[in-house]
Amino acid sequence: MLKGHQSWIFESKPAILSSAAVGGPFEAEGALADDFDILHEDLWLGQDSYEKAEKTLLEHACQRAIQKSKVKKEDINFFLSGDLMNQIISSSFAARTLGIPYLGIFGACSSSMEGLSLAAQLIDSKAAKYVLASACSHNAAAEKQFRYPTDYGVQKPPTAQWTVTGAGAVLLGRHGGGPKVTSATIGKVIDMGISDPFNVGAAMAPCAVDTIEAHFRDLNIDASYYDLIATGDLGKVGHELANALFDKHGIAMPQHIFTDCGLLIYKKDQPAFSGGSGCGCSATVTYGHFLNRMRKGELKKILVVATGALMSPISFQQKESIPCVAHAVSIEM
Amino acid sequence: MLKGHQSWIFESKPAILSSAAVGGPFEAEGALADDFDILHEDLWLGQDSYEKAEKTLLEHACQRAIQKSKVKKEDINFFLSGDLMNQIISSSFAARTLGIPYLGIFGACSSSMEGLSLAAQLIDSKAAKYVLASACSHNAAAEKQFRYPTDYGVQKPPTAQWTVTGAGAVLLGRHGGGPKVTSATIGKVIDMGISDPFNVGAAMAPCAVDTIEAHFRDLNIDASYYDLIATGDLGKVGHELANALFDKHGIAMPQHIFTDCGLLIYKKDQPAFSGGSGCGCSATVTYGHFLNRMRKGELKKILVVATGALMSPISFQQKESIPCVAHAVSIEM
Numbered sequence: 002m003l004k005g006h007q008s009w010i011f012e013s014k015p016a017i018l019s020s021a022a023v024g025g026p027f028e029a030e031g032a033l034a035d036d037f038d039i040l041h042e043d044l045w046l047g048q049d050s051y052e053k054a055e056k057t058l059l060e061h062a063c064q065r066a067i068q069k070s071k072v073k074k075e076d077i078n079f080f081l082s083g084d085l086m087n088q089i090i091s092s093s094f095a096a097r098t099l100g101i102p103y104l105g106i107f108g109a110c111s112s113s114m115e116g117l118s119l120a121a122q123l124i125d126s127k128a129a130k131y132v133l134a135s136a137c138s139h140n141a142a143a144e145k146q147f148r149y150p151t152d153y154g155v156q157k158p159p160t161a162q163w164t165v166t167g168a169g170a171v172l173l174g175r176h177g178g179g180p181k182v183t184s185a186t187i188g189k190v191i192d193m194g195i196s197d198p199f200n201v202g203a204a205m206a207p208c209a210v211d212t213i214e215a216h217f218r219d220l221n222i223d224a225s226y227y228d229l230i231a232t233g234d235l236g237k238v239g240h241e242l243a244n245a246l247f248d249k250h251g252i253a254m255p256q257h258i259f260t261d262c263g264l265l266i267y268k269k270d271q272p273a274f275s276g277g278s279g280c281g282c283s284a285t286v287t288y289g290h291f292l293n294r295m296r297k298g299e300l301k302k303i304l305v306v307a308t309g310a311l312m313s314p315i316s317f318q319q320k321e322s323i324p325c326v327a328h329a330v331s332i333e334m
Numbered sequence: 335m336l337k338g339h340q341s342w343i344f345e346s347k348p349a350i351l352s353s354a355a356v357g358g359p360f361e362a363e364g365a366l367a368d369d370f371d372i373l374h375e376d377l378w379l380g381q382d383s384y385e386k387a388e389k390t391l392l393e394h395a396c397q398r399a400i401q402k403s404k405v406k407k408e409d410i411n412f413f414l415s416g417d418l419m420n421q422i423i424s425s426s427f428a429a430r431t432l433g434i435p436y437l438g439i440f441g442a443c444s445s446s447m448e449g450l451s452l453a454a455q456l457i458d459s460k461a462a463k464y465v466l467a468s469a470c471s472h473n474a475a476a477e478k479q480f481r482y483p484t485d486y487g488v489q490k491p492p493t494a495q496w497t498v499t500g501a502g503a504v505l506l507g508r509h510g511g512g513p514k515v516t517s518a519t520i521g522k523v524i525d526m527g528i529s530d531p532f533n534v535g536a537a538m539a540p541c542a543v544d545t546i547e548a549h550f551r552d553l554n555i556d557a558s559y560y561d562l563i564a565t566g567d568l569g570k571v572g573h574e575l576a577n578a579l580f581d582k583h584g585i586a587m588p589q590h591i592f593t594d595c596g597l598l599i600y601k602k603d604q605p606a607f608s609g610g611s612g613c614g615c616s617a618t619v620t621y622g623h624f625l626n627r628m629r630k631g632e633l634k635k636i637l638v639v640a641t642g643a644l645m646s647p648i649s650f651q652q653k654e655s656i657p658c659v660a661h662a663v664s665i666e667m
Contacts, residue, residue, distance in 0.1 A: 009461050102339075122456070312423070
């Protein structure tokens with residue numbers, strides 16, 4: 002149900018019946034390794050291309066989420082998924098494998114929460130009994146498509162981010178004992194004129210702040226409502242900028258609850274530059290780490306604000322700046 | 335509200351408050367030229383790249399649809415849009431211009447009806463007061479990305495299709511006097527093993543048939559319920575194949591009501607090969623031609639089944655076959 006201008010309140014509280022996170026070798030060495038259901042030692046996942054490896058990663062996450070629930074695949078009404086590949090082929094090819102009616106989405110790295118928002122909306126409005134939502138990215142597939150072949154060893158600036166090799170999936174239903182999706186805010190596209198694809202954290206910070214402010218306004222709450230507010234993949238640079246913007250706008254954002262998936266996923270000694278990024282970043286951290294913490298009772302109310310840089314290599318080459326969007330979803334026990 | 339396994343019934347009958355179709359020079363010479371709101375003589379639309387021309391096309395369609403309604407842009411809750419460009423940049427850049435909270439979607443040429451389905455679902459479930467949905471494609475931008483630079487003059491087989499330069503947009507609200515969106519069926523991904531990107535009509539025909547059969551099954555109706563059933567862009571080859579599949583499955587599909595947007599949009603003497611294609615094909619034919627015919631009283635109940643080939647140049651190069659999907663939306667006066 003619409004709340005304010007751009008938010009939804011899910012009165013029936015759609016239940017997260019199960020979730021799964023799958024990662025690659027760099028994630029296996031990361032700070033949240035224990036929260037992954039499957040960690041692959043082989044970046045290729047036994048496939049002959051990185052694109053096929055990414056699709057396999059996503060299939061594993063979806064299959065594991067279904068296995069962990071008591072729901073039969075045939076009873077799932079809709080599959081919503083998005084990724085960074087051109088024409089979201091990872092999602093579409095996984096949809097072929099799954100055989101579930103499919104709605105492809107794209108919001109770059111915000112795809113994880115775009116999918117969860119819409120999935121919860123479909124359950125809440127009785128447009129579905131069960132919905133599977135997922136998002137994924139693969140470091141080498143993303144590097145190959147957006148930047149240079151990794152073999153070139155092109156040096157990166159410290160503002161760059163490390164695309165997560167990971168897939169996260171979540172199965173939603175009308176009733177269940179675990180965490181519930183309670184509201185969502187759909188973001189506007191914001192473009193502050195930044196055109197450097199090695200500094201998307203800075204490009205995305207203003208849209209994260211805009212969506213969080215819209216969420217507070219629409220729901221008439223403030224940051225104190227939540228135990229944790231996590232942006233998707235702003236990284237160090239974007240996180241600092243978001244804090245500065247909250248200060249400037251006079252919005253209280255307590256530091257002990259405000260974090261970023263891209264800051265959490267890797268250890269400090271891993272060469273991840275400004276932090277993790279990619280659709281798989283917020284998807285695995287949310288559907289693995291955060292939901293596990295909620296199930297353990299460590300967190301009661303969280304807001305995940307996945308951020309996306311809506312650029313393409315072509316738009317960059319044509320000297321366009323980077324439009325960004327962020328979608329926020331609140332999950333409560 | 336869910337009906338059957340994969341369909342929605344919109345009990346509140348979301349109203350199409352306004353719609354707009356914008357085309358290029360080839361469409362201006364086509365069979366449905368009179369149904370376009372704007373026809374551009376210049377394939378570049380005054381821009382310095384085809385990608386920017388496609389974005390401009392989409393902005394024109396959205397702005398015209400808003401102008402034709404009595405709704406203020408600021409009152410529109412959500413903008414749903416998709417296109418064929420990598421990372422759907424046409425939609426995302428138009429979303430930046432519009433400033434409306436944005437949900438990016440991707441279903442290749444099925445994006446038009448994916449957007450309309452979700453838009454109607456949001457209105458019907460009171461998750462929005464006003465939703466703008468759109469889709470677009472640009473012949474030269476698509477050729478450049480998916481095939482060869484047009485300047486090469488590469489010869490095409492007769493099974494090839496002509497990507498429409500066009501954008502269609504529709505504004506939905508809760509109440510209004512015009513055509514209403516009454517139901518939708520979300521398709522499964524079907525892949526019959528065809529891998530020839532110059533024969534997507536044949537690749538897409540089975541998914542169109544599967545979605546239409548699911549629609550009839552979920553709603554407990556048959557083809558006689560409709561005055562017109564139009565697939566998105568199967569073209570000649572795909573249309574014949576769809577007919578053969580209905581025969582094989584024992585589904586009655588009267589020839590006088592069964593058509594295809596890709597067969598309607600161009601004149602017989604235009605060199606469009608098997609017919610029109612692209613997200614802009616079903617979007618302009620539906621939001622221009624079909625809705626105009628409904629407003630004139632010539633059609634009362636139509637089912638538009640937009641079909642999408644979910645391939646990318648990379649998946650083709652890696653010898654993957656073409657997964658396809660189709661989404662059906664019924665519109666009634």
